[in-house]
Amino acid sequence: MRVEGFFEWLGQVFGAVIRFVVEAMSGFLGLFGDAFGGFINGMSKALGITPSLLGMLVLIIGLLLLYAAVRAFLRRSIIAGLIWLFFGLWLLGGLIS
Numbered sequence: 544m545r546v547e548g549f550f551e552w553l554g555q556v557f558g559a560v561i562r563f564v565v566e567a568m569s570g571f572l573g574l575f576g577d578a579f580g581g582f583i584n585g586m587s588k589a590l591g592i593t594p595s596l597l598g599m600l601v602l603i604i605g606l607l608l609l610y611a612a613v614r615a616f617l618r619r620s621i622i623a624g625l626i627w628l629f630f631g632l633w634l635l636g637g638l639i640s
Contacts, residue, residue, distance in 0.1 A: 590639055598638065605635035 587594035592602070609630030615624035 558587055601634065601638050605631050605638060607631075608634060 583594050583599065587598065591601070592598045608627055612624050612627035612631055615621075615627055
């Protein structure tokens with residue numbers, strides 16, 4: 544009878560420890576989620592776009608096109624740089640306005 548009480552107590556202790564760890568990790572990861580959401584909302588407000596996945600994807604593609612333009616200009620490829628720059632500004636201009 545005494546052994547059963549010990550294992551019941553041990554199970555409760557392990558359960559409490561596991562519950563504490565899971566709740567702590569949930570709260571910690573929730574802070575990151577809230578911070579990321581606040582960042583996305585703030586950036587989309589500043590740019591005047593909707594905070595949607597498609598809007599963020601178009602923003603990233605536009606920035607990558609501008610990056611490709613800078614790389615082309617650094618390689619002294621003026622025509623390719625102008626083409627990448629045109630496409631990047633066209634995409635970002637359509638997104639922001």
